[in-house]
Amino acid sequence: MNADLNIRESTQYDVAAIESLYPKAFPDEDLLPVVRALLEEPEIGMSLVAIADSNVAAHVFFTRCEVEDCDIKTALLAPLAVTPTYQRQGIGTLLVRDGLQRLQETGVQLVCVLGDPAYYSRLGFESEALVEPPYALPAEWEGAWQSQYLGDDAKACAGKLSVPPQWQHRELWAPA
Numbered sequence: 001m002n003a004d005l006n007i008r009e010s011t012q013y014d015v016a017a018i019e020s021l022y023p024k025a026f027p028d029e030d031l032l033p034v035v036r037a038l039l040e041e042p043e044i045g046m047s048l049v050a051i052a053d054s055n056v057a058a059h060v061f062f063t064r065c066e067v068e069d070c071d072i073k074t075a076l077l078a079p080l081a082v083t084p085t086y087q088r089q090g091i092g093t094l095l096v097r098d099g100l101q102r103l104q105e106t107g108v109q110l111v112c113v114l115g116d117p118a119y120y121s122r123l124g125f126e127s128e129a130l131v132e133p134p135y136a137l138p139a140e141w142e143g144a145w146q147s148q149y150l151g152d153d154a155k156a157c158a159g160k161l162s163v164p165p166q167w168q169h170r171e172l173w174a175p176a
């Protein structure tokens with residue numbers, strides 16, 4: 001674990017480093033269009049970077065969303081990337097945990113994610129059956145749609161997750 005890891009909100013000066021991180025972490029997926037769209041309007045959520053050795057080692061974005069007919073503050077965790085030389089050192093875990101803490105402090109009670117359950121279950125996420133993703137998921141991604149309630153008094157929601165335009169692209173919700 002890197003002793004000097006610093007987690008903070010990203011600024012415009014981090015954009016180039018964040019954009020160069022994604023192709024390295026995801027060589028087979030082009031996440032840059034959605035990453036750019038999110039960073040162009042960061043106020044739609046929270047953009048965090050993990051700085052190690054003065055480098056942007058990891059990035060995560062949490063987008064504010066709504067669940068139809070449910071009045072709790074909700075966020076979508078995506079994307080998350082750790083640059084290859086810093087993977088498997090606990091940085092992704094620390095970054096997500098830090099983000100969840102910050103979200104809870106601002107009153108967010110539900111966080112959804114579409115990702116590998118083997119990874120996200122370690123961070124407290126569980127399979128989500130009541131809140132539906134914005135687009136129907138292919139059968140092979142069953143179990144990849146997960147959520148986590150923050151705090152003890154969050155009431156369970158049911159309904160479709162409503163996402164801002166940056167996430168309203170069907171291809172973002174299906175295998176490449």
Ligand SMILES: CC(C)(COP(=O)(O)OP(=O)(O)OC[C@H]1O[C@@H](n2cnc3c(N)ncnc32)[C@H](O)[C@@H]1OP(=O)(O)O)[C@@H](O)C(=O)NCCC(=O)NCCS
Nearest residue numbers: 025026080081082087088089090091092093115116118119
């Ligand atoms: C997936 C990712 C965000 C994890 O961040 P990280 O800082 O490397 O992971 P951490 O050090 O916090 O946690 C490591 C543990 O997570 C698990 N893990 C790491 N990458 C994983 C992956 N792609 N899928 C499932 N589990 C994974 C492993 O169990 C690992 O523990 P181990 O090293 O003891 O086996 C990061 O590796 C990454 O950006 N990878 C490239 C993109 C990718 O694979 N995305 C899929 C996301 S589900």
